[in-house]
Amino acid sequence: MASHGISDRVAIIGMSCTNFVEHWDKGLDDLIIEASNECFTSAGVAKDDVDAYWLGTAQGGMSGITLARPLQLIGKPVTRVENYCATGSEALRQACYGVASGAYDVAMAVGVEKTKDSGFQGLNAVPPPNDGTGRTLTAAAMFSMVAPAYGRRYGVDADTMRQAMAHIASKNHHNGARNPRAQFRKEVSTETILRSPKVAGDLGVFDCAGVADGAAAAIVCRADQAARFTDTPLYVKALSFVAGNGSGLTDPAYDYTTFPEITACAADAYAQAGVVDPATEIAMAEVHDCFTITELVLMEDLGFCPRGAAWRQVLDGRFDLDGALPVNSDGGLKSFGHPVGASGLRMMFEAWLQLRGEAPADRQIAGITQRARPLALTHNLGGYPGEMVSFVSILGPHVG
Amino acid sequence: MRGILGWGTYLPHRRLDRTEIAAFVGQGGGKGTRTVASYDEDSTTMAVEAARRVPGAVAAEMLMFATSFPAYADKTNATVIHAALRMSASALAIDLGQSTRSAMGGIMMAAHGTGTVLVASADIRSGWAGSAEESAGGDAGAALLFGDDTPSSPVVAEVIATASATEEFVDRWRSPGETRTKVWDERFAELTYGRLGQQAWTTALASAQIHAADVTSVVVTAPTARIRASLAARLGATRVIDARSSTIGVCGAAQPALSLADLLEQSGPGQIVALVSLADGADVVLLRTTAALTNHRSAPTVEGQASAGAPLPYGRFLSWRGNLSVEPPRRPEPARISATAAARSDAWKFGFVASRDRETGQVYMPPQRVSADGKHTDDMDSQPMANTVGTVATFTIDHVAYSPSPPIVFAVVDFDGGGRLPIEVCDCDVAEIAIGIRVEPTFRRLYVQDGLPNYFWKARPVRG
Numbered sequence: 001m002a003s004h005g006i007s008d009r010v011a012i013i014g015m016s017c018t019n020f021v022e023h024w025d026k027g028l029d030d031l032i033i034e035a036s037n038e039c040f041t042s043a044g045v046a047k048d049d050v051d052a053y054w055l056g057t058a059q060g061g062m063s064g065i066t067l068a069r070p071l072q073l074i075g076k077p078v079t080r081v082e083n084y085c086a087t088g089s090e091a092l093r094q095a096c097y098g099v100a101s102g103a104y105d106v107a108m109a110v111g112v113e114k115t116k117d118s119g120f121q122g123l124n125a126v127p128p129p130n131d132g133t134g135r136t137l138t139a140a141a142m143f144s145m146v147a148p149a150y151g152r153r154y155g156v157d158a159d160t161m162r163q164a165m166a167h168i169a170s171k172n173h174h175n176g177a178r179n180p181r182a183q184f185r186k187e188v189s190t191e192t193i194l195r196s197p198k199v200a201g202d203l204g205v206f207d208c209a210g211v212a213d214g215a216a217a218a219i220v221c222r223a224d225q226a227a228r229f230t231d232t233p234l235y236v237k238a239l240s241f242v243a244g245n246g247s248g249l250t251d252p253a254y255d256y257t258t259f260p261e262i263t264a265c266a267a268d269a270y271a272q273a274g275v276v277d278p279a280t281e282i283a284m285a286e287v288h289d290c291f292t293i294t295e296l297v298l299m300e301d302l303g304f305c306p307r308g309a310a311w312r313q314v315l316d317g318r319f320d321l322d323g324a325l326p327v328n329s330d331g332g333l334k335s336f337g338h339p340v341g342a343s344g345l346r347m348m349f350e351a352w353l354q355l356r357g358e359a360p361a362d363r364q365i366a367g368i369t370q371r372a373r374p375l376a377l378t379h380n381l382g383g384y385p386g387e388m389v390s391f392v393s394i395l396g397p398h399v400g
Numbered sequence: 401m402r403g404i405l406g407w408g409t410y411l412p413h414r415r416l417d418r419t420e421i422a423a424f425v426g427q428g429g430g431k432g433t434r435t436v437a438s439y440d441e442d443s444t445t446m447a448v449e450a451a452r453r454v455p456g457a458v459a460a461e462m463l464m465f466a467t468s469f470p471a472y473a474d475k476t477n478a479t480v481i482h483a484a485l486r487m488s489a490s491a492l493a494i495d496l497g498q499s500t501r502s503a504m505g506g507i508m509m510a511a512h513g514t515g516t517v518l519v520a521s522a523d524i525r526s527g528w529a530g531s532a533e534e535s536a537g538g539d540a541g542a543a544l545l546f547g548d549d550t551p552s553s554p555v556v557a558e559v560i561a562t563a564s565a566t567e568e569f570v571d572r573w574r575s576p577g578e579t580r581t582k583v584w585d586e587r588f589a590e591l592t593y594g595r596l597g598q599q600a601w602t603t604a605l606a607s608a609q610i611h612a613a614d615v616t617s618v619v620v621t622a623p624t625a626r627i628r629a630s631l632a633a634r635l636g637a638t639r640v641i642d643a644r645s646s647t648i649g650v651c652g653a654a655q656p657a658l659s660l661a662d663l664l665e666q667s668g669p670g671q672i673v674a675l676v677s678l679a680d681g682a683d684v685v686l687l688r689t690t691a692a693l694t695n696h697r698s699a700p701t702v703e704g705q706a707s708a709g710a711p712l713p714y715g716r717f718l719s720w721r722g723n724l725s726v727e728p729p730r731r732p733e734p735a736r737i738s739a740t741a742a743a744r745s746d747a748w749k750f751g752f753v754a755s756r757d758r759e760t761g762q763v764y765m766p767p768q769r770v771s772a773d774g775k776h777t778d779d780m781d782s783q784p785m786a787n788t789v790g791t792v793a794t795f796t797i798d799h800v801a802y803s804p805s806p807p808i809v810f811a812v813v814d815f816d817g818g819g820r821l822p823i824e825v826c827d828c829d830v831a832e833i834a835i836g837i838r839v840e841p842t843f844r845r846l847y848v849q850d851g852l853p854n855y856f857w858k859a860r861p862v863r864g
Contacts, residue, residue: 121730121800131745132737132846132854133766135822137810141798142822145812148835149794201796247772250764252820256794256812386822 003240005272006100008399011226011233012218014043017349019181020214020337028060028114029070035215035342036071036110043219043229047071050219051104053078056091056111057341059126067110082341084382085288086241087111089344089391092218093239099222111346112215113339123211123340140208142384143291144201149256150297154308162202164311165292166190169206169334171320172289176331178363183212183337207292212337216345218352223399232356234348237375238272238394240265248386262301262381262390269392270303275375278303282325282394283374284354284365286347288381289332299327302379302392326365329354344380344391351376355397373398401549402511403558403687407661408453408698410446410522410541411648411705412437413827413860414712418535424714428530434649436712437524437539439720439805440826440844442853443467444477446522446541446654448484448843452786453698454543456553458485460518464510466496466503466653469524471845471853473576480855481520483750484843486784498576500623501679503653507660510546511559511685517546523652526579529723533572533581536624538649542657554692557664557673559685563604565596566681572623579722590627596682597631604674604684612636615686616671619643619663621655622678631678641666647706660685662702669693700864708864710829720805731802736849747782752841752857754819755780763819783819789840789862790815795825795833804847809833813859826858838862 016038018031026034032055040047053076055067064078083090088111095107118124122138135142151161170190176182188206196204226233242265248254266278275281287302289295299310304325305318313319319327330336330350333343353359355376357369368374373396380391414436421429437446447465451457463485465478478493487493496502503521510517525537549555571589574581597620605612618637622628625645632640643650643659651658656677667673667689675685700708718724747753748766755767758779762772765785770777795811809825811833825833826844839859846854 118732119730120732124732126732127735129735129738129741131741131749132734133745133749133856135810136734136801136846137796137798137808137822138731138801141796141801141808141810144796145794198797199800200798245772245774249822250768250820251762251772252793252814252818254820 003268003272005238006096007237007272008235009100009223010096010220010236011223012220012236012348012352012395013226013229013233014039014045014219015217015349015352016042017181017216017346018214020183020212020339020346022116023213026213028112031112031114031213031215032067032070032110035112035217039108039217039219045106045219045229047073050106050108052076052095052098052107054091054094054107054109055080056087056109056344057113058082058084058087060112060114060341084389085290085340086344086380086382086389086391087341088216088346089378089380089393092345092348093241093391095220096236096239099220105225106219106221108217108219109345110215110217111342111344113341114213115211115339116213138200139384140203140291141200143294144203146256146297146385147202147293150293153255153257156311158202160311162194163190164296164314165207166193167314168289168292168295169193172328172332172334175321175329175363176335178360179331179336182331182335183210184335203291203293209290209333210335210337212339214337214339214342216342216349218345218348232397234352234355234395234397235399236393237396238269238392240268240272240392241390243389244383244387246387254386256385258297259301259381259385259388259390261388262298262379265390265392266302269394273375273394275394279305279325281375282377283368283371284329284351285325285327285377285379286330286350287327287332287379289328289334290338295327295332298379302377321363322366329359329363329365344378347378347380348393348395351378351395355395401555401558403546403555405516405545405547405553405555406455406457406696406698407545407657407664408450408457408543409658409661409702409705410449410453411435411709412441412446412539413709414438415709416712416714416717420714421530421535425530428532428535430535432646434535435538435540435709436717438826440846440858442471442845443469443522443524444471444480445843445845445855446539447520447543448481450522450541451481451485451518451520451543454518454545455697457518457543457545458487459516460487460545461491461515462517463487463491463493464496464506464517464519466506466521467523468498468500468652470495470498480750483746486751486753499680500652501681503656504677504679504683507544507656507685508562508683510544511562515547519544519546519657521654521657523654525649525652526581526721528580529718533583536645536650538651540648540651540654540658542654542661544657544660555690556693556696557687557689560688561604561608561686563600563607563684564681565600567592567596571680586624586626589623590630593622593627593678593682594631597676597678598634600682600684601635601676604686608686610672613638614672615674617641617663617667618674618676619659620676620678621659623650627678631676635676637674644702644706658702664689664693665701665703667693704864729800729802729806731800733802734847734849736852737854749856751784752786754783754785756783761818763815765819765821785815785819786841786857788815788817789838790859792833792835792837792839793820794835797830811839811859813839824858825860827860832861
C-alpha cells in the first residue's frame with residue numbers, strides 16, 4: 001500500500017480557459033465547445049487524436065454523453081466525474097492516470113459549470129432523496145466558523161483577523177484586475193472589503209468567491225511523447241487526493257483551525273514530487289480561496305508557513321504578486337469566479353501561463369521562469385471544515 | 401385507585417405583546433401577552449416537548465393526542481410523538497378529533513380506562529389580524545399520564561368523579577384547511593356555557609357526594625376570559641385559580657391539561673380539586689390529591705414558564721402565521737423528505753438516538769455503523785441523546801441559507817458525556833449565542849414540503 005505518484009511520466013501539452021463570467025448568452029454546450037476547441041488548438045491536435053476524455057462537472061449533466069454529444073465524439077471513451085468543488089482537478093487526475101497506465105496515448109480533461117441558470121444566490125447542491133436530518137447551511141456559514149476559532153487558538157484579535165482576511169481579498173482582486181478572463185476585474189480596497197454586508201458569521205460579501213459560468217481544459221500525453229506536440233510542456237510532478245471521512249463534524253477534538261484532509265493531501269503530493277521545503281521550493285500556488293479565511297488556513301495546511309503564522313505573513317505581503325510565494329496570481333476563486341467543475345483546471349491554466357512566461361506582463365510572476373526548478377502548486381478542495389475532499393497537484397516545466 | 405400519575409407542560413419561548421397589535425393593524429389587541437409557537441413548531445412538536453416532561457410517559461401503553469390544529473390530516477400525528485418519546489411499539493398511538501373539546505375526551509377516557517394512558521394535547525391559536533381570537537389565543541402543549549396506583553408509579557391525584565353536559569350550538573368554528581377561527585355572538589356563548597357548566601358541576605358534585613365548599617381549588621377553562629369568569633363566580637368553590645389568559649392566552653385543546661397541571665402545581669396533598677372545561681359543552685373532573693403529589697417532579701412549572709420567554713415583534717408573528725408574506729431567501733427550498741429514508745432512520749430522526757462505540761466509547765451523531773478508526777463494523781450501542789445537555793464549541797449566523805425565518809443561528813455542540821453535532825439553534829436571538837453557552841435538544845419541524853413536515857431536533861439555550 002503506497003502512493004507512488006507518476007512524477008514526470010505525464011505532460012500537459014495544451015490548455016485552455018474561457019472567460020469566467022455570467023455567460024447569459026452561452027449554455028453548457030457552448031462553454032464546452034469553446035474550451036475544447038481552444039485546447040485542441042493549444043495542443044495542436046485534432047479531436048480524433050485524443051484517445052480518451054474525462055469531463056468534470058458537478059451539476060452540469062450526467063454521464064460522458066454530456067461531453068460526447070456537444071463535441072460529437074464518435075466511439076470514444078468519455079467519463080464524467082464529480083468530486084465536489086475539486087471536480088475539475090479530478091478530471092485531470094483521471095486523464096493523467098489514463099495515459100500513465102499506457103492505456104491511452106493522448107487524453108483530455110474538460111471542466112465546465114453553468115452556475116448562473118438557477119436564479120439563486122451562491123452555489124446550490126441538489127441532494128439525493130434523504131431523511132431531512134442533514135445540514136442545510138451555506139458553505140459560507142460552515143467556513144465562517146474557522147475565523148473565530150483560529151483567532152482564539154493563536155491569540156489573534158477579531159480586528160486583526162478581519163484585516164488579514166481583507167488583505168487576501170484585496171490581493172486577489174488586485175491580481176484579478178490584471179486578468180482579462182476574470183469575473184471581477186476591479187481592485188478593491190481593504191476599507192471597502194471591511195464594510196461589506198455580512199453573509200455568515202464574520203464573513204462579508206467580499207470574503208466569498210465569485211460564482212461564474214466557465215470551462216477549462218487540458219490535453220495530456222506520456223512525457224516521453226510530449227516533444228511531438230510542444231517544446232514547452234508542463235510535467236506533472238504530483239497528483240494527490242484525499243476524501244475526508246467526515247470525522248471533523250463528529251469529533252469533539254476538531255477545533256476548526258485546520259483542515260486535516262489538506263495537510264495529508266499536501267504531504268502526499270510533496271512526497272511524490274520530492275519537495276522537502278514547500279515554503280521555499282514552491283514558486284507559485286493556486287489555492288482554493290472559496291472564502292478568505294480558507295486561503296489563510298491553507299497557507300499553514302500546505303506548509304507555506306508555520307502554524308499560527310499565516311495571518312502575519314499574509315499581512316506582510318509574502319503571498320502577494322510581488323511576494324516571496326505568490327498565491328492566486330490569477331485572482332483566485334475570489335475574483336476569477338468559481339464555475340465548480342472548471343476551477344481545478346483553471347488553476348492549472350494559470351500555472352501553464354506563468355511557468356511558460358505567458359501571463360500578461362502586469363501579473364507575470366517576476367523571475368519565476370529563471371528559477372532552476374520552478375514548481376507550481378494547485379490546490380482544490382470541496383466540502384466544508386470537518387468534511388472535505390482535497391486535491392493537490394505540483395507541476396513544473398522541466399523533467400526532474 | 402385510578403388517576404393522574406404525572407404531568408408535563410410546554411410553553412413556547414416567544415411572547416407577543418398584545419398592545420403591538422392595534423399599533424400595527426389599527427384595531428384589536430388588548431393588554432398583556434400571549435405565547436407564540438415558533439415558526440419551527442407545530443402542535444405535534446409542542447405535544448412532544450410537553451410529553452417529554454411527564455415522568456414515566458415513555459412506558460405508557462396508550463397515547464392519545466388532541467389538537468384543533470393538526471400537522472397531518474388522514475395520517476396520525478400521535479405516531480410522531482410516539483417515535484420522539486421512543487415509546488414501545490406495542491403501545492397504541494391515536495389522534496383524537498380536531499376540536500378543542502377532544503382533549504377533554506381524551507382525559508375522560510383515560511380517567512375511566514385501563515392501563516397507563518398518556519393524553520397529550522397541544523394547540524396553535526390564530527385568527528384574522530387584529531381579531532379577538534388572535535389576541536386572546538395562546539400556544540401551548542400539555543400532557544397528563546393516567547393509570548392505576550402502584551408503588552413504583554403512585555397516583556398523585558385520584559379521579560373521584562367526572563361529569564359532562566353536551567348540547568349542539570355554534571360558538572367557534574373553522575372549516576377543515578382554514579387557519580383562522582371565526583366566532584359567533586359572545587353573549588350567546590356565555591349564557592350557553594354558563595348553563596351547561598353549572599349542570600355538569602352539579603352532577604359531578606353529586607356523583608362524588610360532596611359540596612362545592614369541599615373543593616379546595618377549581619380551575620375553569622373557557623374560550624374567553626369573560627365566559628370563564630362568568631361561570632367561575634357561580635361555582636361556590638373555596639378558590640378559583642387563574643387560567644393565566646393575560647400572560648399565556650387561551651390555548652384551545654391544550655388548555656384543560658395545562659390548567660389542570662397548573663392547578664396541581666399549586667395544590668398540596670389531600671385536597672379536592674376540580675377542572676371545569678367549557679368547550680362545545682361542559683366537562684368536569686373532580687380529583688383528590690394524594691401524598692405522592694409532593695414527590696412529583698415536572699420541570700419547569702407552568703408559572704415558571706409563564707414568567708419566562710422573550711418578546712416577538714408583531715410583524716414576525718404575522719409572517720410566522722402566514723398572515724404577512726415576506727420575501728424568502730433567494731436560495732432553493734429544500735426537497736420533501738423521503739418517507740422511506742425517514743423510516744429507516746426513525747431512531748435518529750425522531751428519537752435523537754446516536755451510537756456509542758463499544759471499543760472507544762466515542763459517540764457518533766448521527767449514528768454510524770463503522771467506528772472512526774475504521775476497524776469495527778456494527779460494534780455499537782444505542783446512545784439516546786434527547787435528554788443530554790451540551791455546550792456550544794463554536795457557532796455562526798447564516799444570513800443566506802434557506803430558512804422559513806432567517807437568519808439561521810447554527811452551532812457546533814459538544815454534548816456532555818461525548819458526541820458532537822453541528823446543529824441549528826432555535827429560540828435564540830443572534831445576540832444570545834456565544835461559545836460556552838449550554839444548550840439542550842428540542843424537537844422541531846424544520847420545514848414543510850409537499851405537506852410533509854420534516855421533523856428533527858434542534859438545540860435551544862438552557863434557561864433558568
